[in-house]
Amino acid sequence: MNFNQDDKSIKLPSLPDMLYNEKNMEDSYATDSVIPFYATYKPNESIEVLNSSPYFIRSTYYTIPNTQEYININHMPLGVHITPFCDRSEVSEIDIPERCSMCRSYPSKLTIRKDNYYLCNICNNRLRLTKENSLAFPSFEFKLTDPNLKHQPICTFIFDISTKGLVSLALDSLCQFITDNTFTNFHPKLCFVCIGNNTVTFAKNLQGELSILDIQSEIVPKISKSSIFDSNDTETILEIVEIIRGFNSNVENKIDSVFDVIENLNQLVEGNKVILFTSQTSTYNYEKFLEKNRNFCFNLIFLRDGTSVIRMNTELSSLDSLKRMSFYSGGVFRELRPENINDLSIFLLNICRQMNVFNIKMYLKASDNIIKEDVIAPGLDLTLSTLKLNSLHSNSIVSYTLGLNEYSINNKFLQVETRYINYDGVKKCRIFNLGIQSGMNYYRTVSVDSIFAFLVKKMVEEDINLDEELTKIIGYYMRKIKSTSNLTLPDTLKILPVLVQSVSKHISIDSTDIILGNVEQIIKLFYPRLICLSDYQLNKELIGLRLTTKSIIPGEIYILENSKEITFYVPDGISEELFLDIFNLELEKADDSFIRNDTEGGLLCYSIISKIESHYNYFLPLRIIRAGDPEEAKFLSYLIEDSLNGKEDYYSSLCTLYDKIKN
Numbered sequence: 001m002n003f004n005q006d007d008k009s010i011k012l013p014s015l016p017d018m019l020y021n022e023k024n025m026e027d028s029y030a031t032d033s034v035i036p037f038y039a040t041y042k043p044n045e046s047i048e049v050l051n052s053s054p055y056f057i058r059s060t061y062y063t064i065p066n067t068q069e070y071i072n073i074n075h076m077p078l079g080v081h082i083t084p085f086c087d088r089s090e091v092s093e094i095d096i097p098e099r100c101s102m103c104r105s106y107p108s109k110l111t112i113r114k115d116n117y118y119l120c121n122i123c124n125n126r127l128r129l130t131k132e133n134s135l136a137f138p139s140f141e142f143k144l145t146d147p148n149l150k151h152q153p154i155c156t157f158i159f160d161i162s163t164k165g166l167v168s169l170a171l172d173s174l175c176q177f178i179t180d181n182t183f184t185n186f187h188p189k190l191c192f193v194c195i196g197n198n199t200v201t202f203a204k205n206l207q208g209e210l211s212i213l214d215i216q217s218e219i220v221p222k223i224s225k226s227s228i229f230d231s232n233d234t235e236t237i238l239e240i241v242e243i244i245r246g247f248n249s250n251v252e253n254k255i256d257s258v259f260d261v262i263e264n265l266n267q268l269v270e271g272n273k274v275i276l277f278t279s280q281t282s283t284y285n286y287e288k289f290l291e292k293n294r295n296f297c298f299n300l301i302f303l304r305d306g307t308s309v310i311r312m313n314t315e316l317s318s319l320d321s322l323k324r325m326s327f328y329s330g331g332v333f334r335e336l337r338p339e340n341i342n343d344l345s346i347f348l349l350n351i352c353r354q355m356n357v358f359n360i361k362m363y364l365k366a367s368d369n370i371i372k373e374d375v376i377a378p379g380l381d382l383t384l385s386t387l388k389l390n391s392l393h394s395n396s397i398v399s400y401t402l403g404l405n406e407y408s409i410n411n412k413f414l415q416v417e418t419r420y421i422n423y424d425g426v427k428k429c430r431i432f433n434l435g436i437q438s439g440m441n442y443y444r445t446v447s448v449d450s451i452f453a454f455l456v457k458k459m460v461e462e463d464i465n466l467d468e469e470l471t472k473i474i475g476y477y478m479r480k481i482k483s484t485s486n487l488t489l490p491d492t493l494k495i496l497p498v499l500v501q502s503v504s505k506h507i508s509i510d511s512t513d514i515i516l517g518n519v520e521q522i523i524k525l526f527y528p529r530l531i532c533l534s535d536y537q538l539n540k541e542l543i544g545l546r547l548t549t550k551s552i553i554p555g556e557i558y559i560l561e562n563s564k565e566i567t568f569y570v571p572d573g574i575s576e577e578l579f580l581d582i583f584n585l586e587l588e589k590a591d592d593s594f595i596r597n598d599t600e601g602g603l604l605c606y607s608i609i610s611k612i613e614s615h616y617n618y619f620l621p622l623r624i625i626r627a628g629d630p631e632e633a634k635f636l637s638y639l640i641e642d643s644l645n646g647k648e649d650y651y652s653s654l655c656t657l658y659d660k661i662k663n
Contacts, residue, residue, distance in 0.1 A: 016544035039519035052432040062445035097134035153271025155187035160278035164249035196251035271358030272296035281320035297391030330391035487658040528562035
C-alpha cells in the first residue's frame with residue numbers, strides 16, 4: 001500500500017473496512033489456512049484441521065525468518081498469545097494419551113508420520129505408541145487422577161459491612177441470579193463471610209438450623225466445612241442474605257482479616273473463587289501471602305468516593321494490596337463510583353457466570369531453534385520452564401515472547417500443555433498445537449493485531465516508545481523493498497499506524513486492562529466499534545465506522561462499544577419523535593432502563609446490545625451521552641482519527657511517520 005503525503009484525496013487504510021471485508025469473505029475458517037482471522041471477527045465456524053484454533057493460540061508470525069537477526073532488524077516481536085480456556089471453541093476430551101519419552105510432549109495431528117512410525121515434531125524422537133487417540137486432534141484434553149483432592153472448589157462472598165450501600169446492592173443483585181443455571185453449574189459450593197468488628201460466617205447444625213459463627217473466637221477458631229453450602233440450597237442462601245442485611249454497618253475497619261479467611265478456606269478446598277465487596281484499602285504483604293496460597297482467585301468490587309482514575313502510566317506497585325492481589329491471582333478488579341454504582345449488578349453477574357480454573361501449571365514446548373525469552377501473565381511466579389498461576393478464566397491470556405538461537409530453515413512446532421483443577425474439582429490437562437512454516441517471505445503472513453497487542457503489553461511492562469517502534473518497523477520494510485518516494489506499508493500491516501497513533505491519544509486506560517486483555521479486547525480498547533443505528537436498521541449488521549467526527553451526522557444515533565461498555569451517543573438534530581421512540585424521559589438511571597422495551601426503536605437497540613454481548617459472552621454496562629452533556633468529551637475522545645490531546649490527526653501522523661523514516 002503506497003501513501004503519497006502530497007495527495008490528500010488518498011483513501012487512508014481503514015480498520016472498520018478491513019474487518020467488514022474479511023467478514024464478507026470468511027464466513028468459516030479452517031486452521032490449515034496460513035494466517036488467522038482478525039481477533040475482533042468471529043466466524044460462524046472455526047474448523048481445526050492441523051493447528052489448534054486461533055481462539056486458543058495466536059502467533060505474531062505465521063512464517064518465521066531463518067535467524068534472530070531478521071526479527072531484530074524488522075522490529076516485529078516474535079511471540080504467541082494463549083487463551084487456554086476461551087469459550088468460543090471446543091476441545092475434544094480423550095483418554096490419557098502417551099507421551100514422547102524424550103521431551104515429554106504429546107502426539108497430535110501435527111505429529112510427523114513416516115512409513116510405519118511417528119516422529120515427535122518437538123524433538124524428532126521416534127515415538128513408540130501403543131495407542132493413537134491423540135493423533136486425531138490438534139487440541140484435546142484429558143482427566144488426571146489425583147487422590148489428594150480435598151474438596152470441590154467453592155465461591156466465597158466476603159462482605160465488608162462497613163460499606164453499607166455497596167453491600168446492600170450486592171445482596172440485591174445476588175438474589176436476582178441465585179438460581180441462574182450458569183452460576184450454580186460453575187459454583188456448586190458457596191461460602192459467606194462478613195467482616196466488621198468481628199469476622200463471622202454461617203453454618204447449619206445437625207438439626208438443619210442456621211447459626212452465626214464468630215471466627216477466631218475460642219469456640220470457633222477457624223472456618224469449617226459446615227460453613228460451605230450447596231448453591232442449589234436457595235432457601236438457606238436467601239436466609240443468610242436477610243441476616244447480613246440486618247448487620248450494623250457502624251463497625252471498625254478490619255479489612256486485613258480477609259487474608260486470614262482466605263488462607264483458612266484454602267486449607268479446606270482445592271480452589272476458592274473469592275469475591276470481596278469493600279471501600280477499604282490494605283497494605284498487607286500480599287506477595288508473601290501468594291507464595292503460600294496458590295489455589296484461589298481474588299475478585300475485588302471496590303467503591304471509590306474520590307475522582308482519581310488509574311492512568312496508563314500507573315505502576316502496579318502504586319495500587320494497594322487488595323487490588324494487586326486481584327491482579328496477581330488471576331481475579332477481576334472492578335472499581336465503582338457513586339454515579340455508576342448500579343453497574344455493580346452487571347459486574348457481579350459477569351464474575352459469577354464466569355468459569356474459573358485453579359492451580360495452573362503451563363508448559364510451552366518448542367521445536368528446532370525457538371527459545372522462550374519472556375512471559376506476560378497474571379501471576380508473580382513467571383518462570384519460563386513451568387509457569388505457575390493461581391487461576392485463569394475464559395478471557396485470561398498468557399503471552400510468550402520467543403526468539404531464535406541459531407540459523408535454521410526447518411518449520412517450527414509449538415505445544416502448550418496446561419494442567420489445572422476444573423471448577424468441578426476434576427484435575428485435567430489441555431493440549432494445544434501450532435505449526436509455523438519457515439521462510440524469508442514473512443511479511444505476507446504476519447498477524448497485525450497480535451503484533452499490536454504485544455507492542456502495547458511491552459509498552460506497559462518495559463516503557464517502550466510505540467511511535468519509535470512503528471518508525472523502525474515500517475522504515476525497515478521500505479528499505480527492504482527500496483521504496484523512497486512514498487510511504488509504503490505492507491498489506492498485512494497497513495492498519496498498524498492507526499492503531500499505534502491511537503495509543504498516545506488515550507490517557508485514561510487502566511494499565512492492568514492492557515496486561516490482562518486478550519487480543520480482541522486490546523484492539524477494542526484503542527479502536528472501539530462505532531455503529532450508526534439507521535445503518536443497522538437497514539442491513540441488520542454491526543458495521544463499524546471510522547473513528548472521526550466526519551462519521552457523525554446530525555440527526556443520527558450512534559452506538560460505541562469498546563469491550564468494556566456500550567455508549568449511546570445522541571448528537572444535535574435528533575427529532576423528539578425519534579428520541580422518544582427509543583429512550584425514556586428519565587435518563588438519570590445508569591442501567592438499561594433508559595432504553596424503551598415497548599417501541600420499535602427501543603427493541604432495535606436491544607437487538608444491537610444482544611448481538612454485542614453474545615459476541616463477548618458477557619454483559620456490558622450501558623451509557624447514554626447527549627450533545628452538550630459534560631460526558632460528551634469522553635465520547636469525542638474515542639474519535640482517535642482526529643486531532644486529540646495535542647496529538648495530530650491520522651493523516652498528519654502518516655506524514656510525520658514518512659518524514660521520520662526519510663530522516
